[in-house]
Amino acid sequence: MFTGIVEERGTIVAREDLAEAARFTVRGPLVTSDAKFGDSIAVNGVCLTVVELDDGAFTVDVMAETLRRSSLSDAQSGAAVNLERAMPAGGRFGGHIVQGHVDGVGTVVSIAPSENWTVIRIALPQTLRRYVVEKGSITVDGVSLTVSSVGVDDGRDWFEISLIPTTLSETTLGSLSDGDIVNLETDVIAKYVERIAGPHAANSAEGK
Incomplete structure (x- = not known):
């Protein structure tokens, strides 16, 4: 779960198109400062799972359904994106209930x-x-x-x-x-x- 309080603006540094999917690498020093494999990070409001971490950047896989429903279908290397880590259970609830499931x-x-x-x-x-x-x-x-x-x-x-x-x-x-x-x-x-x-x-x- 997220709250919609953006923590930093990141940058897409690489995009790889796969069969009915895409893999993005995003630079975000703040959100990766304590990130682990399998963590959730919202990228422009889309909840995605970290599959790789490398020196202030993280990589995520985006399935066809997510590409179809969101603007990530057109996102390219160099684009700025809003980033937010999942809210900790004891964290401050600054925005509202955000699932990261784009409608x-x-x-x-x-x-x-x-x-x-x-x-x-x-x-x-x-x-x-x-x-x-x-x-x-x-x-x-x-x-x-x-x-x-x-x-x-x-x-x-x-x-x-x-x-x-x-x-x-x-x-x-x-x-x-x-x-x-x-x-x-x-x-x-x-x-x-x-x-x-x-x-x-x-x-x-x-x-x-």
Whole structure:
């Protein structure tokens, strides 16, 4: 489990494409300082398992399902990525519950900077819109954020996040441009509530 509090910006130093998979080597001196074989590290919000460690870098294998659902399918050597180690059991819970299981990708629609914050609007898949609510939590490229607004334009669902200068400078979100693809993980609690309440809602609709 993670909390969406990015610890450092790492760099993909190598990518090897395999049969229905890919192997990435990522430089991250902080997250590898105490890492061991088999540990979990979130890379742009994707929970991945360390299979090799070498002088401040770690290697992970990414299966086809993960590539299909996330922006890692297009990630190349030299790209900056957000990194976070799994939260220790006795650690401070700084963000929200983040599993590192990306639900899908969104597209940056607009970026509106101001003196003290920047508002980024992101279009999201229609299948995820019911889990995204104003003032709720969402993970964008591994960063725990609060949804500041939601809406629909021309049949396209979107949400907005308001970022302070520290978030912009300490994560990859400060380098986003219109049209960029980002990984999205919605609040897992909403999905569990929907699963549990679904049968009761259906029975009520049928008058049972």
